[in-house]
Amino acid sequence: QAVPRGLEGASAGRGLGHRFLKHLERTRVLLHVIAPDPAEDRSPVEDLDALEQELRQYGDMFDGRPRVVALNKVDSEEGAALIAETQAALRARNIPLFPISAHTHEGLDRLLEALWRRLEHFSVPG
Numbered sequence: 001q002a003v004p005r006g007l008e009g010a011s012a013g014r015g016l017g018h019r020f021l022k023h024l025e026r027t028r029v030l031l032h033v034i035a036p037d038p039a040e041d042r043s044p045v046e047d048l049d050a051l052e053q054e055l056r057q058y059g060d061m062f063d064g065r066p067r068v069v070a071l072n073k074v075d076s077e078e079g080a081a082l083i084a085e086t087q088a089a090l091r092a093r094n095i096p097l098f099p100i101s102a103h104t105h106e107g108l109d110r111l112l113e114a115l116w117r118r119l120e121h122f123s124v125p126g
Contacts, residue, residue, distance in 0.1 A: 075101035
């Protein structure tokens with residue numbers, strides 16, 4: 001399973017590695033932004049799985065931390081086609097999906113409101 005570029009081996013300290021993941025330790029909510037990839041052998045859900053695998057390999061400090069996933073590029077044909085499939089996969093994991101377009105700003109208000117609600121209800125241990 002391919003890890004999105006720039007995150008390969010982060011849990012092992014490669015690239016921005018531990019500096020990046022250490023910064024995440026202070027976050028109250030994890031927002032994963034995924035998008036269609038032109039490579040045929042990748043999917044947004046597989047990219048999310050790879051991100052989560054890196055977090056698990058780094059440690060258990062993210063267990064129980066709220067997750068929100070934004071599917072970007074829904075203004076494109078490829079992105080719009082992935083909404084239902086991605087939503088079904090994440091619903092099974094109890095992770096909300098927010099279809100967005102960074103380009104047109106579609107869905108950003110709903111995403112920001114959802115993030116704010118979660119921030120109000122979750123504090124970082126320690």
